[in-house]
Amino acid sequence: MKVWIYLLAVAAGVSLSIEGAIYGELGKEIGKLESSLYNFAVGTLIIGLVLLFLGKGSLSYTFKAPKWQLTGGILGTIYLTILVIAIPLVGVGVAMISVIFGQMAMSMVIEHFGWLGSERKPVNKEKMGAAALMLISLFLIF
Known part of the structure; x- marks a missing residue:
């Protein structure tokens, strides 16, 4: 790695x-x-x-x-x-967590469908769990 x-x-x-x-x-x-x-x-x-x-x-x-x-x-x-x-x-924290959540969610969609020249990587339960945790962190930091 x-x-x-x-x-x-x-x-x-x-x-x-x-x-x-x-x-x-x-x-x-x-x-x-x-x-x-x-x-x-x-x-x-x-x-x-x-x-x-x-x-x-x-x-x-x-x-x-x-x-x-x-x-x-x-x-x-x-x-x-x-x-x-x-x-x-x-504030910086809420703005950045929001940005990271948006990046994570859109990245998963782009890779799942292989859009914009990306390699196809299906969304799995681990990725969905990570996105859910990011969304929870947004609410907790807010």
């Missing part, structure tokens, strides 16, 4: 909670949409610099890629903007 992948995923989750809290507060000061714009502007600059030195892909393929594959940018914008709005209202 590649434990380091799990550790990186945990680090990503930690950074998302910190990011959400920071941008929730920034949104109070400069505006919610402005906070999201700032996030994406800074992120674009940073990834642009990284791409300059480490990029090995083909950015021009973007124009040839199936349109559904390009919706990730829209979804990422929606995700962050909702967090910027939600965190000051419900």
